[in-house]
Amino acid sequence: MRRINWLGLAFLSPALVMVTLFFLLPVVLTGFFAFTNMSTATGVMGGDYLLNTSTLRALADQGLPKETLAKLEAGGYRVDEAGLAALAAATSPATADELAQLHAGAEFSDRRDMERALKDLRANAIRNTRDRKAATELFKRSILNERFSEEAAFRAALSETGTRPELSDQITEAAFTGWVWTTDNVKLLFALPSTLRYAANTLLYVTLTLAFNVGFGLFLAITTFYLPKGQGALFRAIWFLPRILPPVLYVLMWRWFTWDTGFLSTVSGYLGMSPKNWMLDTSYHAWTAVVLINGFVGASMGMIIFSSAIRAIPTSMLHASEVDGASRWQQVRWIIVPQLAWPILFITCYQTLSLLTSFEYILLATDGGPGRSTEVWSLAAYHTALSNYGGNLEYGLGASFALVLVVIGIGASLIYFRLFNFKRLITKPLIEG
Amino acid sequence: MQLDLINFTKRFGDTTVIENMSLSVHSGEMIALLGPSGCGKSTTLFAICGIHRIDEGQLMFGGKDVAHLPSQARNVGVVFQNYALYPHMTVAENIVFPLKVQKMNRTDREAMVRKYAELVRIDALLDRRPAQLSGGQQQRVALARALVRQPDFLLLDEPLANLDAKLRLEMRSEIRRLQQETGLTAILVTHDQVEAMSMCDRIALMNGGRIVQYDTPTAMYERPETAFVAGFLGNPPISFLSGSGLGLSEAQVAQYGVRPESFGPQFGSTLSGRVTFVETQGREDLFDVRLTTGEILRSIQPAGSGIRLADTVNWGVAHDKLLRFDQNGQRI
Numbered sequence A: 001m002r003r004i005n006w007l008g009l010a011f012l013s014p015a016l017v018m019v020t021l022f023f024l025l026p027v028v029l030t031g032f033f034a035f036t037n038m039s040t041a042t043g044v045m046g047g048d049y050l051l052n053t054s055t056l057r058a059l060a061d062q063g064l065p066k067e068t069l070a071k072l073e074a075g076g077y078r079v080d081e082a083g084l085a086a087l088a089a090a091t092s093p094a095t096a097d098e099l100a101q102l103h104a105g106a107e108f109s110d111r112r113d114m115e116r117a118l119k120d121l122r123a124n125a126i127r128n129t130r131d132r133k134a135a136t137e138l139f140k141r142s143i144l145n146e147r148f149s150e151e152a153a154f155r156a157a158l159s160e161t162g163t164r165p166e167l168s169d170q171i172t173e174a175a176f177t178g179w180v181w182t183t184d185n186v187k188l189l190f191a192l193p194s195t196l197r198y199a200a201n202t203l204l205y206v207t208l209t210l211a212f213n214v215g216f217g218l219f220l221a222i223t224t225f226y227l228p229k230g231q232g233a234l235f236r237a238i239w240f241l242p243r244i245l246p247p248v249l250y251v252l253m254w255r256w257f258t259w260d261t262g263f264l265s266t267v268s269g270y271l272g273m274s275p276k277n278w279m280l281d282t283s284y285h286a287w288t289a290v291v292l293i294n295g296f297v298g299a300s301m302g303m304i305i306f307s308s309a310i311r312a313i314p315t316s317m318l319h320a321s322e323v324d325g326a327s328r329w330q331q332v333r334w335i336i337v338p339q340l341a342w343p344i345l346f347i348t349c350y351q352t353l354s355l356l357t358s359f360e361y362i363l364l365a366t367d368g369g370p371g372r373s374t375e376v377w378s379l380a381a382y383h384t385a386l387s388n389y390g391g392n393l394e395y396g397l398g399a400s401f402a403l404v405l406v407v408i409g410i411g412a413s414l415i416y417f418r419l420f421n422f423k424r425l426i427t428k429p430l431i432e433g
Numbered sequence B: 001m002q003l004d005l006i007n008f009t010k011r012f013g014d015t016t017v018i019e020n021m022s023l024s025v026h027s028g029e030m031i032a033l034l035g036p037s038g039c040g041k042s043t044t045l046f047a048i049c050g051i052h053r054i055d056e057g058q059l060m061f062g063g064k065d066v067a068h069l070p071s072q073a074r075n076v077g078v079v080f081q082n083y084a085l086y087p088h089m090t091v092a093e094n095i096v097f098p099l100k101v102q103k104m105n106r107t108d109r110e111a112m113v114r115k116y117a118e119l120v121r122i123d124a125l126l127d128r129r130p131a132q133l134s135g136g137q138q139q140r141v142a143l144a145r146a147l148v149r150q151p152d153f154l155l156l157d158e159p160l161a162n163l164d165a166k167l168r169l170e171m172r173s174e175i176r177r178l179q180q181e182t183g184l185t186a187i188l189v190t191h192d193q194v195e196a197m198s199m200c201d202r203i204a205l206m207n208g209g210r211i212v213q214y215d216t217p218t219a220m221y222e223r224p225e226t227a228f229v230a231g232f233l234g235n236p237p238i239s240f241l242s243g244s245g246l247g248l249s250e251a252q253v254a255q256y257g258v259r260p261e262s263f264g265p266q267f268g269s270t271l272s273g274r275v276t277f278v279e280t281q282g283r284e285d286l287f288d289v290r291l292t293t294g295e296i297l298r299s300i301q302p303a304g305s306g307i308r309l310a311d312t313v314n315w316g317v318a319h320d321k322l323l324r325f326d327q328n329g330q331r332i
């Protein structure tokens, strides 16, 4: 018993690894990223502590007292090891030594005091004004624009500026350049007007493409069923081609078809119309293209499933309906389509899920354009997180887009699961004794 | 309505399944297409209802050639071997289907469904689906569906093959009753001779794609035209043996056929043999007797004779019931 269990587990383990690595992990990571403010600016690893003018502006917005801000901004001068070493390199070791003897550890709050200290050196006074100014800068010790990799060091430097201790937490938080946990993404998602737009686009995209997919797939399955065997198989094979064509090539064909120097423009040119980009000139055209591009690919899947379902209908049943007087159309309407109810439902459910998350054909065809008129939810997630015009990739916000899809997907899957188990229940035959 | 199939030939690709077959069914008659598996019974039936194209020959319904008409235009009711009920429809919807496609109005339709459901005694099951019915009930639904359109002909393809022995007996008389009540012309396809003989007015016995004899059951049993017919009909089957076993020698006769009921103690004691097989069937006992020539004769006797395996018996045959066949198997 025990041995069998281990064997089973061993056989299962590659699948478990795959599931964990390629299905579970992305979902977990999405959930994780969605509640951070990760972006190109924060990076995905740790971060430093840095106060710069924009941080100060943000702190001012947060209502930090003016005097504290002034303190942070001002800073002072200190004769320390680092400064002396820099001075030795810039001038001469002797200069640095003398300054160390006179003022080691001294602090000046005013630049002029620091300059005077350098000017008043007995043996190595720096007379040249420009050199002296440069040397003064070497001792400037302001917290502003200084990068600390440790929080403790930053806090130490902060207290040296004389900032009140009760404000240091707030300042430290603002100074951190790495990512932090936050629920702002979700709030932002519901606040942005574009979110609604993406949701509406997605609804439109899924509904139209699904209708086309299922309708056209059904049409192909039924018409090829009535063709002689060889011809039917040939037609199905032809309609299957888009699916096995590489997406990039397939969409490229469409783009060529609709370019302003492409097929449509050339043909319409003969009719006296001026050439235009038929795919991107209006949002109606863009939507038509998006639905057709996805629809033709999706229809082939429905066609295959429906075809085999039709062929699973016993021929005697079709014969019976013919003998009963049913015409072709009546046969399709009353005998074939009702028996495809479950395959149709299955395809609908399955395609809904895959359409919700798929954006590759839209990305390749319109990239969400013109404007943002064909930008669907998953494409928005991609653009936000991975391909942003602004250059600042907002991983966190993108992940929260994706998280919504994950939640919808899991919910829908659970519902479908119930639905298809339910099917097994109700079709269980009840033979009467 | 009279049905005539004239010089009918059916081919599947290169193989000829039915060749030059002719068959007439009189109005109101029920005939059986009887024959071994693969002899072309279903093919003939499907040609009559239009599922198979007729390659050569004519099919006349009441004197009108319908060979070129599609099945939708032929007005025949068919009961398929597996019933072919529509699983997604209720019993009522199944029965009403032929009327629905004719676009008959709803009230007439419902009246017809009730009438035929009562006729086949399933009026209590109208809301069920086929999967919720027993085999016998499904069969009745199929019958009602075939009858409801008031067809010119009723075709039944092995309608009893899927039923258990008791139900089969019940449905046999049921189908016959329906056919006689409705006065329909019917063709029953079967490979069960008992079914054919008990249900039908005439039997067309088929073999290898042709009809070897077409006659009433009694005539066919008593006067089979060939040895094949004699051998096919009768249960327990007829025994064939040479003249020497019977102590007979007639010119031209290649073999004699002796039915089990024509061999026994009541016909004399001229033949001696050993009992090699005994089967008790309750009311009757069945014996195999090996003659001195080594040939075997079958006998059926009332139960309680006390004869046991390996006994030696001296029995005789009814000479007036002997069937004589020549080298080609034709009866003389």
Ligand SMILES: Nc1ncnc2c1ncn2[C@@H]1O[C@H](COP(=O)(O)OP(=O)(O)OP(=O)(O)O)[C@@H](O)[C@H]1O
Pocket (backbone or CB within 6 Å): B012, B017, B035, B036, B037, B038, B039, B040, B041, B042, B043, B044, B191
């Ligand atoms: N579609 C077909 N293509 C080729 N040969 C066929 C086809 N249908 C039937 N046949 C052949 O025709 C012959 C007669 O078939 P048919 O179905 O009429 O037999 P049957 O008498 O009904 O037998 P059974 O009692 O087993 O149903 C068989 O040899 C069968 O193999």
Ligand SMILES: [Mg+2]
Pocket (backbone or CB within 6 Å): B041, B042, B043
């Ligand atoms: Mg058959």
